[in-house]
Amino acid sequence: xxxxxKSLFLLLLLIFFTNLDLAESASDYATLVYKGxxxxxxxxxxxxxxxxxxxxxxxxxxxxxxAKFFKATTGNGGQTSMTGLFQCRGDLSNSDCYNCVxxxxxxxxKLCGKTTAARIQLLGxxxxxxxxxxxxxxxxxxxxxxxCGGTNAAGRGFEERRDTAFSVMENGVVSxxxxxATSYQSLYVMGQCEGDVGDSDxxxxxxxxxxxxxxxxxxxxxxxxxxxxCFISYSYYPNGxxxxxxxxxxxxxxxxxxxxxxxxxxxxxxRHQKR
Numbered sequence: 001x002x003x004x005x006k007s008l009f010l011l012l013l014l015i016f017f018t019n020l021d022l023a024e025s026a027s028d029y030a031t032l033v034y035k036g037x038x039x040x041x042x043x044x045x046x047x048x049x050x051x052x053x054x055x056x057x058x059x060x061x062x063x064x065x066x067a068k069f070f071k072a073t074t075g076n077g078g079q080t081s082m083t084g085l086f087q088c089r090g091d092l093s094n095s096d097c098y099n100c101v102x103x104x105x106x107x108x109x110k111l112c113g114k115t116t117a118a119r120i121q122l123l124g125x126x127x128x129x130x131x132x133x134x135x136x137x138x139x140x141x142x143x144x145x146x147x148c149g150g151t152n153a154a155g156r157g158f159e160e161r162r163d164t165a166f167s168v169m170e171n172g173v174v175s176x177x178x179x180x181a182t183s184y185q186s187l188y189v190m191g192q193c194e195g196d197v198g199d200s201d202x203x204x205x206x207x208x209x210x211x212x213x214x215x216x217x218x219x220x221x222x223x224x225x226x227x228x229x230c231f232i233s234y235s236y237y238p239n240g241x242x243x244x245x246x247x248x249x250x251x252x253x254x255x256x257x258x259x260x261x262x263x264x265x266x267x268x269x270x271r272h273q274k275r
Contacts, residue, residue: 028123029122029124030099033123033145034144034145035111035121036120038117042131052074052075052081057104057108061102064086064088065098068195069087070086071085078132084129086101086125088100091190104125107120141205141208144227145224148213148220148222152221162236165187166234168182170203174203178197179192188241190233191209191233197230206232209227209230209232
C-alpha cells in the first residue's frame with residue numbers, strides 16, 4: 001500500500017546535529033541525536049497554542065509509562081489544535097521509556113521554542129508535534145539524519161559480516177513487527193519502524209536505510225541512519241559485543257500500543273519485540 005505522504009512533520013525544517021557514541025545502552029538513551037525545528041513560529045497572544053501543546057505533551061508523557069508508541073491530538077479543533085506522537089526504542093523498559101520521553105517536552109521548548117512543528121530525537125526515544133492543518137508532503141523514506149563513525153574496520157571481511165547481519169535484521173523487523181536487534185560476529189545491529197507502519201512498508205523502509213549505510217558509511221565501524229519512518233544502527237566491537245548487547249531481554253505490557261518480547265539463543269542472537 002505504501003507510505004502515506006501526508007506527515008506529522010514538516011519537510012522544510014532545520015536539522016542540527018550532535019556527535020555521539022553509537023554504542024546504544026540503557027544508560028545513554030537520553031543522548032541527543034538531532035533536533036528538527038520548523039522555520040515558522042506560532043503567534044499566541046491568548047495562549048491557546050501553548051495550552052494545546054502543554055496538554056499534548058502531558059498526554060504523551062503519561063502514556064509512556066505503559067506504551068512504547070502513542071499518538072494524540074489536543075485542542076479545541078481546527079488550526080488551534082496540536083497533534084503529535086512519541087516512540088521509544090523497542091528494547092527499553094517501561095520505566096526507561098518514561099524517563100526518556102519525559103525529557104522531550106523541556107528539550108523541545110529549549111531547542112525549538114514555539115515553532116509550528118518540531119521533532120526531537122534521543123538515542124532511546126523521540127517526540128514530534130505540529131499544529132493541525134500545517135502538514136507538508138514528505139516521504140516515509142525521507143532521510144532526516146545520518147552519521148558514520150570516524151574509524152574504519154581493519155582487515156578483510158568486515159563489510160560481508162555487516163551485510164549478513166543487515167540481511168537478518170531486514171527480515172527480523174518484518175517478523176518482529178517493527179523492531180529487531182541482533183549480534184553477529186562482533187557486530188550489533190538494530191532496526192525499528194514507527195509504531196503504525198505496516199510490516200511490508202517497515203521492511204522496505206529499513207532496506208532503504210541499510211542501503212544508505214552500506215553506500216555512505218562503507219567500512220566505518222559504526223553508523224546510524226534515521227529516515228522519517230524508521231531507523232537503523234550498527235556497531236562493530238573487535239573484542240566482541242559487550243554483555244549488554246549479547247543476549248535478549250524480556251519485557252511485557254498490557255497495552256496494545258506496547259511491545260511484547262521474545263528471544264532466541266542461536267548463533268544470531270535477536271532481540272525483537274512486537275508492537
